[in-house]
Amino acid sequence: MSKILPRETIDVLRDLVDISLDNYGMDCVLYIPTTVSLDNVEKLDIYSEPSDYVFTSYSTKVFIVWNPSKYRLRKLGIFVEGEIPILAWLPNKAIALEGSDAGSSVNIDVVQHSYFEIQSEFIPANFKDVKEFEIVDVIVKGIHDAVVYKGFKIVPRRV
Numbered sequence: 001m002s003k004i005l006p007r008e009t010i011d012v013l014r015d016l017v018d019i020s021l022d023n024y025g026m027d028c029v030l031y032i033p034t035t036v037s038l039d040n041v042e043k044l045d046i047y048s049e050p051s052d053y054v055f056t057s058y059s060t061k062v063f064i065v066w067n068p069s070k071y072r073l074r075k076l077g078i079f080v081e082g083e084i085p086i087l088a089w090l091p092n093k094a095i096a097l098e099g100s101d102a103g104s105s106v107n108i109d110v111v112q113h114s115y116f117e118i119q120s121e122f123i124p125a126n127f128k129d130v131k132e133f134e135i136v137d138v139i140v141k142g143i144h145d146a147v148v149y150k151g152f153k154i155v156p157r158r159v
Contacts, residue, residue, distance in 0.1 A: 005146055013148040025061030028116040030094060032108060033054050041113075050158060055115075058094035058108060062116055064133075064154070068126050076139050076151060085153045088133070091117075092149075110135060110150065115157050125136040132157035
């Protein structure tokens with residue numbers, strides 16, 4: 001670590017991000033693929049399917065920006081010409097729903113191919129019959145080794 005910011009400061013900032021998401025986010029169930037399943041799917045290359053992944057589930061909150069402006073995207077380092085992506089923010093901790101940590105708050109690392117499920121009342125009308133959204137890109141802004149928060153580009157999940 002480069003020690004630009006002390007580790008204690010980073011932990012406090014991460015807790016503040018989690019508190020903000022807890023206040024302003026929507027309830028969701030987050031599914032993160034296990035490391036073993038990511039390795040197995042990587043070997044399949046283009047022949048992989050969404051059913052090839054094994055997921056661990058968590059209860060958490062998500063904040064979604066359905067129609068971000070191009071100015072906001074540029075501030076995040078995303079340059080688009082046609083289609084505007086959907087942006088989401090997830091916390092650094094979540095409540096495990098399964099395994100030995102079930103019911104307790106654990107640190108999570110959200111990666112590509114993770115997905116979350118939200119209730120249909122929070123989804124705009126242009127996404128009919130969609131409840132699951134997949135993370136297709138991780139947006140890390142700022143310090144490379146002491147990430148306080150991550151943003152994500154999401155798309156409706158293919159089943």
